[in-house]
Amino acid sequence: MAGRILLAVLVICLLAAPLFVNQFANFVLSRMAVYAVVALGLNLLTGYSGQISLGHGAFFAIGAYGAAIVANRLGLPWPLCILAGGLAAGLAGYLLGWPSLRLTGPYLAIATLALAVAVPQALLKFEGVTGGVQGLKLSQPRSPAGLGLAQDQWLAYICLVTAMAMVWLTVNLVRSRIGRAFIALRDSEIAAQAVGVSLSRFKTLAFAISAFYTGLAGGLLAYLLGYIAPDAFTLVVSIEFLTMVVIGGLASVAGSVIGAAIIVVLPLLGSNLTDYLAGLLNLVGLSAVGATTKGLIWAVYGVILILVMVFLPGGLVSLYYKAKDFWAGAWPREKGVRPGGV
Amino acid sequence: MAEGQLLSLAQQVVSGLSAGSIYALLALALVLIYQSTDVVNFAQGEMAMFTTFIAYTLLTWYGVPFLPAVALTLIFAFLLGYLVERVVVRPVEEAPALSVVIVTLGLYSIFNSVAGWVWGYVPKGFPSPIPGGTVRFFGLTVGLLDLWILGCALVIMVLLHLFLRRTTLGTAMRATAHNRTAARLVGIPVGRMLSLGWGLSAALGAVAGMLAAPKIFLEPNMMAGVLLYAFAGAVLGGLGSPFGAIAGGLLVGVIENLLGALVATELKAGLAFFMILAVLVVRPQGLFGTVRRRKV
Numbered sequence: 001m002a003g004r005i006l007l008a009v010l011v012i013c014l015l016a017a018p019l020f021v022n023q024f025a026n027f028v029l030s031r032m033a034v035y036a037v038v039a040l041g042l043n044l045l046t047g048y049s050g051q052i053s054l055g056h057g058a059f060f061a062i063g064a065y066g067a068a069i070v071a072n073r074l075g076l077p078w079p080l081c082i083l084a085g086g087l088a089a090g091l092a093g094y095l096l097g098w099p100s101l102r103l104t105g106p107y108l109a110i111a112t113l114a115l116a117v118a119v120p121q122a123l124l125k126f127e128g129v130t131g132g133v134q135g136l137k138l139s140q141p142r143s144p145a146g147l148g149l150a151q152d153q154w155l156a157y158i159c160l161v162t163a164m165a166m167v168w169l170t171v172n173l174v175r176s177r178i179g180r181a182f183i184a185l186r187d188s189e190i191a192a193q194a195v196g197v198s199l200s201r202f203k204t205l206a207f208a209i210s211a212f213y214t215g216l217a218g219g220l221l222a223y224l225l226g227y228i229a230p231d232a233f234t235l236v237v238s239i240e241f242l243t244m245v246v247i248g249g250l251a252s253v254a255g256s257v258i259g260a261a262i263i264v265v266l267p268l269l270g271s272n273l274t275d276y277l278a279g280l281l282n283l284v285g286l287s288a289v290g291a292t293t294k295g296l297i298w299a300v301y302g303v304i305l306i307l308v309m310v311f312l313p314g315g316l317v318s319l320y321y322k323a324k325d326f327w328a329g330a331w332p333r334e335k336g337v338r339p340g341g342v
Numbered sequence: 343m344a345e346g347q348l349l350s351l352a353q354q355v356v357s358g359l360s361a362g363s364i365y366a367l368l369a370l371a372l373v374l375i376y377q378s379t380d381v382v383n384f385a386q387g388e389m390a391m392f393t394t395f396i397a398y399t400l401l402t403w404y405g406v407p408f409l410p411a412v413a414l415t416l417i418f419a420f421l422l423g424y425l426v427e428r429v430v431v432r433p434v435e436e437a438p439a440l441s442v443v444i445v446t447l448g449l450y451s452i453f454n455s456v457a458g459w460v461w462g463y464v465p466k467g468f469p470s471p472i473p474g475g476t477v478r479f480f481g482l483t484v485g486l487l488d489l490w491i492l493g494c495a496l497v498i499m500v501l502l503h504l505f506l507r508r509t510t511l512g513t514a515m516r517a518t519a520h521n522r523t524a525a526r527l528v529g530i531p532v533g534r535m536l537s538l539g540w541g542l543s544a545a546l547g548a549v550a551g552m553l554a555a556p557k558i559f560l561e562p563n564m565m566a567g568v569l570l571y572a573f574a575g576a577v578l579g580g581l582g583s584p585f586g587a588i589a590g591g592l593l594v595g596v597i598e599n600l601l602g603a604l605v606a607t608e609l610k611a612g613l614a615f616f617m618i619l620a621v622l623v624v625r626p627q628g629l630f631g632t633v634r635r636r637k638v
Contacts, residue, residue: 052440054447099623105439106382107622110573113384114615117570122612235566239447246444296459302451309441309448310433 011164018149018156026152027224032264033159034220039244039256040170041213046242047251048174049206050186051100055112057238058119059089059211063218064228068136069129071222078141078223082162085219086212093211097204116238123230135229138222159220163257166213170253173209182206183251214241236298243301247308249315258316267297349481354603355596360488361571362595364557366495367550368565368572369579369587370502371543376581377506378515378539381431381442385449387565387572389426389544392453393419394551395461398468398560408471412552416545423544427537435536458562465564468555491553495588498549502584515539571598574614578621579630586630 018026038060045051067085070076076084096115100108123130130136143154173179181202184192193199222228240263248259312318368387375383383389397415400406406414426449434441472490476483506512517525518535526532551565558564575594579586594617601613 046440050438050440052443099619102623106443107577109384109443110382110577111615111618111622114570114574114618118612118615239451242444242447250440296455298451298455299459302448302455305448305451306430306445309437309445310430313434313437313441 014160014164015157018153018160023150023152026156028264028268030152030156030159030220030224032261033156033163034217034224035241035244035260035264036163036257037166037217037220038214038241039248039260040166040253041210041217042241042245043248043250043252043256044170044173044182044213045206045210046245047249047255048179048186049182049203049210051203051206052105052109052242053112053210054109054235054238054242055096055115055119056210056214056241057233057235058112058115059093059214060218060221060237060241061119061123061230061233062092062211063089063215064222064233065123065130065136065218066215067219067222068138068228071138072136078158082216082219082223085222086216089215089218090208090212093214094204094208096211097207098200100207101200101203113235113238116235120230120233123233130230133229135227136222137227140223140226155224159224162216162220166216167253167257170256174253178202178205240301243305245315246305247315249317250313252315252317254320255315255317262316266300351600353482354599356482356484356488358596358599359492359592360485360557360595361599362575362592363488363492363495364550364554364568364591365571365575365594366588366591367491367498367553368547368568369576369591370495370498370584371546371550372572372576373581373584373587374502374506374546375539375543376519376576377584378519378543379427379431379536380519381446382581383540383543384443384446384569385453386543386547387569388450388453388457389419389422390547390551390554391560391562391565392457393422393544393548394468394555394560394564395457397548397552398461398466398555401469408469415548415552419544419548420541422541423547424537424541426544427540431540432533432536454562461562463561463563465559465561468552468560470556487557491557494549494553495591498546499584499588502546506584511538570614571595574618577618583630589630 014029017029021029038056042053042056045053063085065085066088067081070084071078071081096112100111103111124132140151140155141158143149143151147154149157174182181192181197184195184197185199185202189199221232225232244259244263245256246259247262248257249255308315314321368390371386371390372383375381375386393415396418397411400411400414401408430445430449431442434445470487470490472487474485474487476485477489478484504512506516514525514530515535515538517528517530518532519539522532525535554568555564558568571594572591575591576587577590578593579588579590581587594614597617598613
């Protein structure tokens with residue numbers, strides 16, 4: 001009961017926030033919502049179904065370009081364009097799901113890594129459709145006249161409401177027959193198949209659903225920025241996505257949202273931190289002339305990734321579950337026999 | 343005319359081999375680490391880049407002569423790999439494959455951004471022991487540097503093959519990768535083998551980096567393009583075979599170059615993607631690999 005009240009308070013606060021905060025905060029809030037949708041999708045695949053993907057930046061790009069192309073060429077209303085982006089990415093995910101049936105662990109990571117690198121280059125190549133380096137512009141949705149919201153407020157509402165709907169959907173999905181099939185396949189493919197869970201159907205479905213979420217988020221991003229270009233979808237983005245899911249907590253809806261919030265806020269705080277670190281490095285004379293703190297945030301991400309994997313494999317949410325002594329089953333970490341001294 | 347076309351095609355193949363030799367070297371390092379620890383190291387390229395920067399620093403900032411600088415770099419690389427395994431990879435050794443992949447991705451980010459931070463993003467030239475000229479064979483122009491890289495790759499391949507197959511240490515390392523419990527039972531110090539595997543593979547990566555640097559210039563993202571093709575090469579040849587890594591790397595280089603010349607340069611990465619996917623789906627063990635059976 002206390003949990004429900006807390007959730008209700010959180011939802012009300014989030015829905016009220018765009019009215020009271022400034023433009024920049026609304027943008028940050030919208031980005032968090034977009035990233036949360038990606039995190040939910042990636043977590044369905046990686047956390048719940050146990051399939052790693054380094055290629056979600058590609059689905060993100062497909063969703064964003066899909067939405068922008070449909071909007072510019074067909075002139076459909078924005079909700080349909082965003083949906084079209086999601087469906088395009090979902091189809092791509094479904095297609096990738098088939099070869100992935102034969103790939104496990106590191107091999108799947110390699111294949112999806114290649115996808116993440118290939119898509120931005122393909123975007124550059126097919127200039128006629130994607131606008132090449134220039135990218136694509138699209139007109140941002142205007143608030144309905146009756147509501148009288150500013151542009152940033154209206155965009156924040158679109159993103160927030162979509163993200164909340166996806167959270168609700170995900171919570172129900174993982175409790176459904178489909179979600180249980182994902183988890184069963186993750187924990188033991190053989191046992192799951194033995195009780196009649198179709199490996200091919202549910203694995204491809206996991207890829208399709210996960211890519212759909214990510215494409216939807218891509219469509220949202222396209223409208224949020226009003227402009228998209230290939231350099232917004234590099235491999236770095238894919239690693240960023242994986243980082244947020246791992247930090248927040250694999251196989252956890254709350255973890256996805258927390259991870260997304262952290263990954264959006266971290267670079268904002270990051271510039272101070274990295275300046276500080278650079279100063280420290282200069283002090284011991286290690287830094288070359290013209291050295292830059294640009295991109296040092298990635299070292300911070302890397303350290304966080306490793307620290308979380310080593311000390312907190314369940315992510316930040318696992319702290320909560322540990323506190324509740326409710327740790328069993330979320331992401332079973334195989335504890336093999338580990339004789340000492342070798 | 344037909345002869346001229348054939349010649350230009352052959353020239354493309356030669357250029358492809360020259361690019362492929364770099365992929366092959368990095369693929370070798372990937373194979374070594376996979377053979378000895380059963381891990382695919384996504385940070386391999388970045389570790390190679392990082393250690394090459396160490397060599398650069400020794401050479402240009404401290405004026406160390408070439409050979410001692412190379413030796414020091416190799417020692418540094420070995421220790422780096424050894425330490426990385428011991429400190430960062432060991433704790434997730436028993437965790438699912440996902441955790442290890444994520445940890446190596448974390449290392450990727452760290453090495454990449456720290457290198458950019460310390461040395462900056464301006465591409466730097468790297469001295470080469472081989473003059474930059476070309477030789478002509480049957481009307482084909484071949485760079486001396488390319489011959490040198492290819493020759494080194496072949497020598498390393500043979501050494502690696504002999505090491506893994508013919509020495510006790512190499513056999514122990516393969517046994518460790520294959521079945522840790524059984525290896526432990528016959529008295530192999532499993533932990534040390536794993537650290538050693540990372541150390542050696544980091545040293546091999548350093549060699550790859552130092553050989554490649556005169557050709558592709560030294561900068562933090564120098565390996566971004568190379569790593570994907572090295573993966574494609576390693577997967578194509580089979581992650582379990584040093585010979586396969588070389589053949590796969592060269593093949594990827596040739597195909598990439600021909601495609602770039604005949605179709606479109608921008609689609610090269612897409613090509614790597616489809617090649618990886620096709621090989622993994624049709625022949626997951628690679629062209630030269632052997633099937634590794636697992637008990638369920």
